[in-house]
Amino acid sequence: MWPEILLASVLAFVVYWFVSRDKEETLPLEDGWWGPGARPTAPEDESIRPFKVETSDEEIKDLHRRIDGTRLTPPLEDSRFHYGFNSHYLKKILSYWRNEFDWRKQVEMLNRYPHFKTRIEGLDIHFVHVKPPQLPPGRTPKPLLMVHGWPGSFYEFYKIIPLLTDPANHGLSEEHVFEVICPSIPGYAFSEAASKKGLNSVATARIFYKLMLRLGFREFYIQGGDWGALICTHMAQMVPSHVKGLHLNMAFILNGRILTLFLVRHCPRLFGFTQRDMELMLPFKEKLFYRPLRESGYMHIQSTKPDTVGCALNDSPAGLAAYILEKFSTWTDSEFQELEDGGLERKFSLDDLLTNVMLYWTTGTITSSQRFYKENRGQLFKQDRIKVSVPTGLAAFPCELMHVPERWVKGKYPRLVSYSYMPRGGHFAALEEPELLARDIRKFVGLLELP
Numbered sequence: 001m002w003p004e005i006l007l008a009s010v011l012a013f014v015v016y017w018f019v020s021r022d023k024e025e026t027l028p029l030e031d032g033w034w035g036p037g038a039r040p041t042a043p044e045d046e047s048i049r050p051f052k053v054e055t056s057d058e059e060i061k062d063l064h065r066r067i068d069g070t071r072l073t074p075p076l077e078d079s080r081f082h083y084g085f086n087s088h089y090l091k092k093i094l095s096y097w098r099n100e101f102d103w104r105k106q107v108e109m110l111n112r113y114p115h116f117k118t119r120i121e122g123l124d125i126h127f128v129h130v131k132p133p134q135l136p137p138g139r140t141p142k143p144l145l146m147v148h149g150w151p152g153s154f155y156e157f158y159k160i161i162p163l164l165t166d167p168a169n170h171g172l173s174e175e176h177v178f179e180v181i182c183p184s185i186p187g188y189a190f191s192e193a194a195s196k197k198g199l200n201s202v203a204t205a206r207i208f209y210k211l212m213l214r215l216g217f218r219e220f221y222i223q224g225g226d227w228g229a230l231i232c233t234h235m236a237q238m239v240p241s242h243v244k245g246l247h248l249n250m251a252f253i254l255n256g257r258i259l260t261l262f263l264v265r266h267c268p269r270l271f272g273f274t275q276r277d278m279e280l281m282l283p284f285k286e287k288l289f290y291r292p293l294r295e296s297g298y299m300h301i302q303s304t305k306p307d308t309v310g311c312a313l314n315d316s317p318a319g320l321a322a323y324i325l326e327k328f329s330t331w332t333d334s335e336f337q338e339l340e341d342g343g344l345e346r347k348f349s350l351d352d353l354l355t356n357v358m359l360y361w362t363t364g365t366i367t368s369s370q371r372f373y374k375e376n377r378g379q380l381f382k383q384d385r386i387k388v389s390v391p392t393g394l395a396a397f398p399c400e401l402m403h404v405p406e407r408w409v410k411g412k413y414p415r416l417v418s419y420s421y422m423p424r425g426g427h428f429a430a431l432e433e434p435e436l437l438a439r440d441i442r443k444f445v446g447l448l449e450l451p
Contacts, residue, residue, distance in 0.1 A: 025386050027238040032203050034186065034194035035122025044119055046214060051115040051126060051190065053107050055362055060103060063317055063361065067098045070318040081329055081337040085322035089341045093325070094318055096350050106355045113161065117190070118214060120207045126190035127183035127211065128154055132165045141165070141179035142445065143217045145208060145235075146430070149226020150369055151324040153189050153359045154182040155352075156431045163438035176442045176449075181215065183208055185227060187368030189359045194368075200375040201227060202383065205234035209242070218242060223441060225249040225429060227372065234383060236390045245448050246413075247393045247441050249429045251404045253412060254384045272407030276421050280396075280403035288402065291334055295401060298327075302373035310367025320366060321357050328353060331427035333399045347432050384412070393418035393444030395437060399426030418444040 033039040072087040080086060117124045132141050144164065146157050157180070163170050164178040185204055187193035208231065212220050221244050224232040229250040236246045264271045268278050281287055301309055313320045329342030336343030344353060360366045392413040396403065398421070406419040420440050425433040 025237075026240060027202060027205075027234060027383065027386060029206060029209075029238055031121070032199070032206070033122045034196055034199050034203070035192075036195040039122065044122075046118065048116050048118045048214065051117045053110045053115065053190075055103060055107060059362060064098055066317050067094050070094060070316070072318070080340055081326070081342045085326040085329075086340060086342065087322075089344075090318065090322055092341075093321055093350070093354075097317070097321070097354055101351065101354050103358060106351065106358070109158075110155070110355070113158070115190070118211065120210050120214075121203075123186050123194065123207070124192040125183060125186065125207060125211060126154075127181055128157075128161075129215070130161050130165050130180045130182075132177050132179065134166070134168075135177060136174045139174075139177060141177050143212070143215075143220040144178040144180050144441075145212060145220055145222045145232070146180060146182050147208065147222070147224035147228030147231050148182070148185065148188070149224070149228050150188075150372065151327055151356075151360070152226065152428060152431070153356050154184050155356050155359060156428060157182045160430045160434035160438050163434060164441065167438075167442075172438070172442070176445050178221075181212070183211060185231070185369070185372065187371060188365055189363050193365065193371075198375060200372070200379050201230045202234050202238075202379065205231045205238055209235055209239055212242075219244050221245045221247065221445060223247040223249075226427065230376075233388060236388045236392075237383060237386050240388075240390045243390045245391045245393065245445060246388065247395070247418075247444050249395045249397060249437060250400060250427070251394055251409050251412070252384070253404050253408045273405050277403065277405040280398055281405075292402060295330060295334075298323075299373060302370040303377045304374065306370035306374055307367055310370055313366045314364055317357075317361055320361055321354070323366075324357050324360065325353055328428060331401060332432060333426055347426075352431065388413045389415060391415045391417050391448050393420075393440070393447075395420050395422050395429065395440040397422045397425040397427075397429050397433070399424075401427060417447050 072090060075086050075088055076083060113128045113130050115126065115128055117126050119125070135141065148154055148156050161180050161182070163172060164180055167177060168174045184191035186199055186207065219242055222232040222235055223246075224230075225248065229248045230252055232246055232248065233252070236243045264273055268274075313323055325344060326342070328348060329336045329344050332347050333343060336346075360369065392409075392415055394404075394406075394409055394413075394416065396419065406416065409419065410416050418440070420443070422429075422433070422436055422440070425436060429437045
């Protein structure tokens with residue numbers, strides 16, 4: 001009797017596998033209310049309001065007073081960035097911030113692009129919306145939503161926007177011209193923070209989908225890294241018929257494929273790994289265990305008790321700068337921990353770095369931004385099993401926190417039409433290597449729009 005039961009079970013599994021393997025599953029398009037109190041009975045105001053970045057003299061004076069009162073602990077000898085942000089170099093950052101950094105000038109630069117706000121699910125959602133200054137005859141721009149992560153902001157895209165919206169004046173062809181929308185995640189910069197628990201990446205994906213509909217876009221491209229990659233992936237899982245293409249510069253692959261690494265070293269091709277994959281992943285112990293362990297302490301804090309560390313960071317500009325800018329060091333290149341200055345000025349200007357910090361400081365949003373980790377704890381695995389049915393492209397930057405081979409990406413994104421080994425760059429690709437990222441986005445869209 002048992003052989004018959006076993007055989008029937010095996011046959012049932014085989015039938016189920018063949019029937020379900022190609023079944024498209026989507027995230028449910030639900031609804032939410034994240035404002036204070038109960039949801040009003042009146043319809044939500046769907047107007048789109050112009051917004052301007054502004055800062056008062058009192059805020060600047062308060063910032064300077066706090067910087068002047070900074071207390072720093074001397075670093076250990078020859079510690080460089082191995083213990084975190086080196087306080088000798090932090091003194092230079094604080095001196096520049098206090099005495100040379102021109103926030104007024106940066107505010108003018110931020111307002112160079114049009115800003116807006118609109119109310120969605122009880123929250124004021126901020127976004128930058130940039131249209132092409134000119135279009136070739138008979139062309140319409142391609143709508144592109146670009147989503148940032150932590151500890152970044154919409155400002156990460158300021159250098160790539162002109163390459164996408166005005167390519168002819170930046171050495172690129174007019175074959176693909178984009179209309180770019182860069183929202184701030186709720187609780188980041190100028191987007192209102194939730195008053196209630198539970199606003200995670202799925203809810204954010206739904207809010208941004210509603211934003212695109214409100215702007216009149218029924219079909220659009222989406223792009224993101226870090227949290228932006230997860231939010232955009234959820235949008236593709238939620239409303240695949242509206243997403244023409246999904247481009248990522250980071251992929252969350254969590255379903256156990258890493259276990260194959262124990263078998264792959266001596267026969268990588270058997271598992272679909274290229275020589276370049278092996279170069280980016282070896283030595284396994286360092287790149288897939290020790291480095292993620294070194295770089296993920298913040299994640300445990302923010303996934304459990306974000307408000308505690310948030311109290312300190314929201315009160316101290318020096319602490320906020322060290323906490324944020326340390327990520328722009330080792331997430332850009334892990335070798336930068338060997339340098340006394342963390343290599344920050346090798347890839348970024350102090351003006352760019354401090355502008356991003358100021359978007360957290362002037363809005364007081366470091367705590368609400370960190371809560372996003374707690375709200376997403378456990379969510380990553382729930383949606384990981386849902387494959388993405390829309391065309392996908394991935395730009396694999398060599399200094400990203402963890403390399404994800406094409407074979408792994410295809411497991412979750414079966415319609416992967418473009419996978420690029422980028423020649424250089426790390427986690428903050430749009431700010432660090434805007435032209436490389438812009439070219440890869442254009443290549444991906446070109447593959448989808450072949451005549």
